[in-house]
Amino acid sequence: MAAEYAVRCVLYLAQQGSDVLVNRQEIASQARIPDSFLTKIAQDLARAGIITIKQGAKGGYALHRPPRQVNMLEVVEAIIGEISLNECVTKPAACPASPNCAANLVWQEARRRVRETLLAADFEALAKAGACVSPFPSPLSPPEARP
Amino acid sequence: MAAEYAVRCVLYLAQQGSDVLVNRQEIASQARIPDSFLTKIAQDLARAGIITIKQGAKGGYALHRPPRQVNMLEVVEAIIGEISLNECVTKPAACPASPNCAANLVWQEARRRVRETLLAADFEALAKAGACVSPFPSPLSPPEARP
DNA sequence: GATAAATAGGACTAAAATAATCCTATTTAT
DNA sequence: ATAAATAGGATTATTTTAGTCCTATTTATC
Helix, strand or coil: CCCHHHHHHHHHHHHHCCCECCCCHHHHHHHCHHHHHHHHHHHHHCCCEEEECCCCCCCCCECCHHHHEHHHHHHHHHHHCCCCCHHHCCCCCHHCHHHHHEEEEHHHHHHHHHHHHCCCCCCCHHHHCCCCCCCCCCCCCCCCCCC | HHHHHHHHHHHHHHHHHCCCCHHHHHHHHHHHCCHHHHHHHHHHHHHHCCCEEEEECCCCCEECCCCCCCCCCHHHHHHEEEEEEEHHHHHHCCCHHHHCCCHHHHHHHHHHHHHHHHHHCEEEHHHHHHHCCCCCEEEEEECCCCC
16 A cells, blocks of 8 residues: 555645645545545655755655656665565575575566666656546557647 | 465476386475475366376376477466456456456466466476576485486 | 374464554744 | 655554474373
């Protein structure tokens, strides 16, 4: 959940435009995130340099950069750490044979592709594509004709 | 862990060749899987038609098909169910906006690519390439010569 | 058929990860 | 000075995962 909450939070901020300060309760209710939990998520996002937190009266959160320069990979990894898929990738020590293990290479490739996919998804595109438009042309949905 | 154990188990069987019956303790020690846990994993693999279980004296496990026809995706999914990466993919209900949510499409694409990668990894190739299963005989119970 | 060697499968426990909450402290606008 | 915000640590609850244990059943062999 936490990573999804983070994506929704950043998406909501991106929709307001960068540098627009939004108070936490508004984000929580609009993006359907438990308010107290959002506190924690925001802290991670701030630590990763994705959002800016302004404390005190009239405080709130804002994107720290233009939405174009924020992607899903960093948002997700700000929350859960580096995506790894499985232990044989993260803790090679757990598997004595892993340096020359073909299965390990498959996991690494799978991981690489997931990260690549999330990296390609920037929040400007996500915010714009509210309407069913996939950022990926090929197998999921046919490319759209431009007006 | 369970999915990794399953991969190691199938890999070990693939290395012995298909149709070769191996007793559970040997697999457990060679593939470094807690013996009692392997019981559970084997049941899932059998249910998925990946291995054959022979009960009774001189019983054990064997691959149910040639290694070429078994891939990492089905082995992993036999254990953990369909790979989903996150809830917004599995339970669209959890997110009222998901049908037209661009982030959701990104998750789906990422998932598609992981599954595609694991699908392409068949156990004949893995076994040939040399993998996860320790090349060293187990100190606990060395494998017996099979007639 | 009796027996010993295997695995099946359900019940159970332990540990870890995740989600979420609460409370006190601190920051800031007015 | 005060009220409106968020920070951040401590804590709890829930769920998932890992692993164990025990009794039942299956099968080869004598």
